[in-house]
Amino acid sequence: MAMSKLEAINLMLDSIGEAPVSSLESGLADAETAERIFNQVDADVQSVGWHCNRERERKLIRDESNQFPIPSTTLTVDTTKNHKWVNVTVRGAYLYDIKNQSLTWTSTTDNDHDHLYVDIVQQQEFEALPYSLQRYIAARAAREFQESVLSSATLDSFTIRKEAEMYAALLQDEAEKEDANVLYDNNYSYKISRRRNNRLYGM
Numbered sequence: 001m002a003m004s005k006l007e008a009i010n011l012m013l014d015s016i017g018e019a020p021v022s023s024l025e026s027g028l029a030d031a032e033t034a035e036r037i038f039n040q041v042d043a044d045v046q047s048v049g050w051h052c053n054r055e056r057e058r059k060l061i062r063d064e065s066n067q068f069p070i071p072s073t074t075l076t077v078d079t080t081k082n083h084k085w086v087n088v089t090v091r092g093a094y095l096y097d098i099k100n101q102s103l104t105w106t107s108t109t110d111n112d113h114d115h116l117y118v119d120i121v122q123q124q125e126f127e128a129l130p131y132s133l134q135r136y137i138a139a140r141a142a143r144e145f146q147e148s149v150l151s152s153a154t155l156d157s158f159t160i161r162k163e164a165e166m167y168a169a170l171l172q173d174e175a176e177k178e179d180a181n182v183l184y185d186n187n188y189s190y191k192i193s194r195r196r197n198n199r200l201y202g203m
Contacts, residue, residue: 005126008138009034015142015159016149034145041141042126045133047075049121051177052130057081060095060116066104068095073122081117088118132166132173139166 010020012034021031046053057080060068070077072093079086087098094103095116126134143159 003134012145038141076121136166136170139163
């Protein structure tokens with residue numbers, strides 16, 4: 001099952017008792033406000049990074065201008081592996097070197113001069129997202145829309161509860177897809193579990 005952006009907008013309109021619209025080009029003021037809030041919430045939620053839109057340890061190659069181009073859909077990026085110490089951020093379509101305050105890179109490490117490993121989060125089309133993430137985005141957008149338009153305490157309690165339910169369902173879905181292991185997917189636990197015990201080895 002999947003949800004369209006139009007269905008999400010109509011869910012938002014329903015949260016304030018408004019009739020649904022048949023298209024995103026209806027011209028109605030409330031529908032336009034709903035879409036504006038939806039677009040912001042969609043980006044905010046996706047920027048957290050989920051199983052469906054996070055790519056781990058992606059290798060970025062420096063171009064002929066000594067810059068690191070990144071996809072236009074990039075929301076957040078963080079260096080990883082042996083480049084974890086390199087501080088970067090997104091500036092337009094390129095990685096920005098925070099330490100040297102430049103889009104132009106001269107080196108990354110002593111041994112690697114042409115690439116960086118990063119964890120990258122990219123914004124996906126709403127229709128392409130998993131249903132659990134779609135429902136959470138729609139519920140959060142409906143709550144923020146209702147608060148912006150009506151500020152009704154009664155309706156607010158309902159939309160807050162609905163958002164919490166959708167968030168819990170999303171986290172459960174994420175946990176199932178990630179197949180996370182408490183001993184190996186946490187850096188500290190992994191180091192402890194792999195630490196050599198001298199007593200066991202007779203040393």
